Amino acid sequence: MTHNVAILGASGYTGAELVRLISQHPSINIAALAAERKAGLDMAQVFPHLRHLSLPTLCKIDEIDFSQIDLCFCALPHKTSQEVISALPKDLKIVDLSADFRLRDPDAYEKWYGNPHSAVEIQEEAVYGLSEFYRDEIKAARLVAGTGCNAATGQFALRPLIAAGVIDLDEIILDLKCAVSGAGRALKENLLHAELSEGYHAYALGSTHRHLGEFDQEFSKLAGRPVKVQFTPHLLPVNRGILATVYVKGTAQTVHDTLAQAYEKEPFIEVLPFGEAPSTHHVRGSNFCHIGVAEDRLEGRAIVIAALDNLTKGSSGQALQNANLMLGEEETAGLMMAPLFP
Template identity: 75%
Template sequence: MTQNVAILGASGYTGAELVRLIATHPSMRIVALSGDRKAGMRMGEVFPHLRHLDLPVLQKIEDIDFSAVDLAFCALPHGTSQPVIRDLPSDLKIVDLSADFRLRDPAEYEKWYGKPHVALELQKQAVYGLTEFYRDEIRSARLCAGTGCNAATGQYALRPLIEAGVIDLDDIIIDVKAGVSGAGRSLKENLLHAELSGGTMPYSAGGKHRHLGEFDQEFSKLAGRDVRVMFTPHLMPFNRGILATVYVKGDAAAVHEALAARYADEVFLEVLPFGQVASTRSIAGSNYVHVGVVADRIAGRATVTVALDNLCKGSSGQAMQNANLMLGLEETAGLMLAPVFP
């Protein structure tokens, strides 16, 4: 049975990535696309790499007829999804790719995003979208809140270790290298080629990055106590990908064993042989995640590396994986594309 889907915010990177993935999905059909500033244009004009597809013309959200839509992907900027989703039909399934419903505590949302939450009833319904850990809740959800791409990467490294009790919860450092597409498609001076190419720099250092709200929420819930990690992301001069290098205190062999055991049955999670490290080159354009563990020269210390594609598994691929569950489809449908190399 074909499921009709709409993509709100289709003129951004995550919207375009959704279109690319759904183009090969056996059971999904795109029946509506929105792009406020691009309304009236065809996707092939906005994204020439999608020119070969027969797609609806971009339109404003208020002009979309949702009566024949089974699920809507909301790929709008942070802070704009809440009022839009609040006004959508109450029986419409929604996967939100923004940060607007990730944090369960409205006070935490206001702390990290600088504005009060305006859809508190919907927030109570939202299910956190880290698929491998919330699969059962996502299946029955009406609203699924996609994770932050950095937050997903760090959690893939650490959740199994917290669950297994093999690391010191008070000694965790997450260092992330993130591709520039994670900053979105809006024009920004620091993202100009001359400003970014040939160098790198940390940003939101000193515990200021918004994805710390997700780390605090999820790790503390999992551990049953407050867990606060050190986290610094770095902006890298490549288009796609995130590499997390996570430093933990614990036996490296036990760390590797815990990760391998937890992800043994997960299609998209690949734990590398002990001593190997993950690379963004090996997962580009795919929904796969590579996880590696290396023992440090200091006894009782380990380094965990995790690589994923921020636009796919970190955002749009994750969204489609969750939509498959919500629609009763095969979870992996449309997502088995091999990574692009070189």
């Protein structure tokens, strides 16, 4: 059976990544591509690396006949997704890649994103899109809210440890490095080559990064009590990748064994042999997440390192993984490509 999908926001990085991935999917057809400011252009004019594909011309959202669409990917900016999704057919399956439906509490959304949630009635039906941990709910969902790429990386490293109670929940430090594509495709002065290259800096210090809302929500739900991590993101002058180094209080071998057991049957999560560390090089362009564990020199402490591609496993790849679950397809369909190296 072939499923017709639409991609809204197809002119952004995550939209292009969705096209790249779905082009290899055995049973999904891209029936519509929307990009408001670039409507009327061919995808090859916007992304020449997709020139070899036969794709619909970019159009405006209101030009799409959604009666012919089985599932819609919304790769739109925050806040815009609320407005657009509210106007879509109520029976349409949707995977939203923005932050608009990630936080279950509307007050939390307003706290972290600075404006009231305008689609609270839809928020109530949204399922958090971390496939490995919400698989059954995603299969039955109409609306799935994709995770933040930083939030996904931290959760892959920590969720099994919190659930198993093998680390001190009040002693978690998350030091994360993210590629520049995580900031989107819009022109921004601080992301110009001359301003970003040959440098490396921390940003959103303290309690200002929006993905803290996801960490608070998910870790506290797991633990059954409030859990707040220390989190500092850093911007790397590279195109793709996230590397998270997590410092925890717990026995390193137990931490490794817990992660290895939790992910033993997960097709996209690779726990490395004890003492080995992953690299963003080893997951580039793939839907894999590599996790390593090492013993800290301080007794009773461990270092957990997780690496993934922010555009694939951190966003568009995870979105397609969710879509596979929602459409009754093999979860790995279109996603088993090997990473790019070098």
